[in-house]
Amino acid sequence: EVQLVESGGGLVQPGGSLRLSCAASGFTFSSYWMHWVRQAPGKGLVWVSRINGDGSSISYADSVKGRFTISRDNAKNTLYLQMNSLRAEDTAVYYCGAAAGRNWFDPWGQGTLVTVSS
Amino acid sequence: EIVMTQSPATLSVSPGERATLSCRASQFVSTNLAWYQQKPGQAPRLLIYGASTRATGIPVRFSGSGSGTEFTLTINSLQSEDFAVYYCQQYNNWPPWTFGQGTKVEIK
Numbered sequence: 001e002v003q004l005v006e007s008g009g010g011l012v013q014p015g016g017s018l019r020l021s022c023a024a025s026g027f028t029f030s031s032y033w034m035h036w037v038r039q040a041p042g043k044g045l046v047w048v049s050r051i052n053g054d055g056s057s058i059s060y061a062d063s064v065k066g067r068f069t070i071s072r073d074n075a076k077n078t079l080y081l082q083m084n085s086l087r088a089e090d091t092a093v094y095y096c097g098a099a100a101g102r103n104w105f106d107p108w109g110q111g112t113l114v115t116v117s118s
Numbered sequence: 119e120i121v122m123t124q125s126p127a128t129l130s131v132s133p134g135e136r137a138t139l140s141c142r143a144s145q146f147v148s149t150n151l152a153w154y155q156q157k158p159g160q161a162p163r164l165l166i167y168g169a170s171t172r173a174t175g176i177p178v179r180f181s182g183s184g185s186g187t188e189f190t191l192t193i194n195s196l197q198s199e200d201f202a203v204y205y206c207q208q209y210n211n212w213p214p215w216t217f218g219q220g221t222k223v224e225i226k
Binding site for chain 1: 154161167216
C-alpha cells in the first residue's frame with residue numbers, strides 16, 4: 001500500500017523550532033519529488049517547499065525561505081522539514097505529498113498539526 | 119506567480135444533481151492542472167490530473183475539462199460522499215506550485 005505518514009507536529013513558542021518527518025512506503029521513494037504543503041485553520045492549501053529525488057534541487061515559498069529547510073534520507077524513505085524561527089502565522093496542518101516529477105501531488109500524508117503560540 | 123481563482127466559493131446542490139466548478143489561471147498553464155477533493159479532517163485526495171484524466175479509483179461521475187487558463191470540474195449525479203471542498207492546482211510554472219482558494223460543495 002502506498003502511504004505517507006507525517007509526525008513531529010506539536011505546540012511550540014514563537015521563535016522556536018520543530019522538525020517534521022514524513023515516512024514513505026509502498027513506492028520507490030527516491031524516484032519522487034517530495035513536497036510540503038500547509039493549511040492554516042479554516043483556510044486553503046499553500047505550497048511550502050519541494051525537493052527532487054536525489055536532494056540536489058530544492059525550492060521554498062518566499063514566506064518560509066531562510067527559516068525552513070527541507071531534506072530527505074532515501075535510505076530511510078523519509079522526508080524532513082526543519083522549521084526554525086517559527087511565527088504565529090506558521091500555525092497549520094502540514095502535509096507531505098509525493099509527485100512523479102514536476103507533476104500533480106499523489107499520494108498525500110494525513111497531516112501533522114503545528115501550533116505556534118505562547 | 120500564477121494565481122488560481124476558483125468560483126463560486128460555495129455551491130449548494132441537491133443530491134443527484136450536477137455540480138459545475140470553475141478554476142481560472144492568471145497565466146497560461148496548458149493542461150498542467152489537477153483537482154483535489156478534501157473532506158473535513160482529511161488530507162486532500164487527487165481526483166483529476168492533466169486537466170481531464172481521472173486518477174485511479176475515481177468514479178466516472180467526476181470529469182474535468184479545459185486548457186490554457188480556463189478549467190471546469192463537473193460532478194454528475196452528486197452523491198452524499200461528494201460534499202466536500204475542491205481545490206484546483208497548477209503545476210505548469212513553478213515554483214511556487216499554486217492552488218485555488220477552494221470551492222465548498224454543500225447540500226442544498
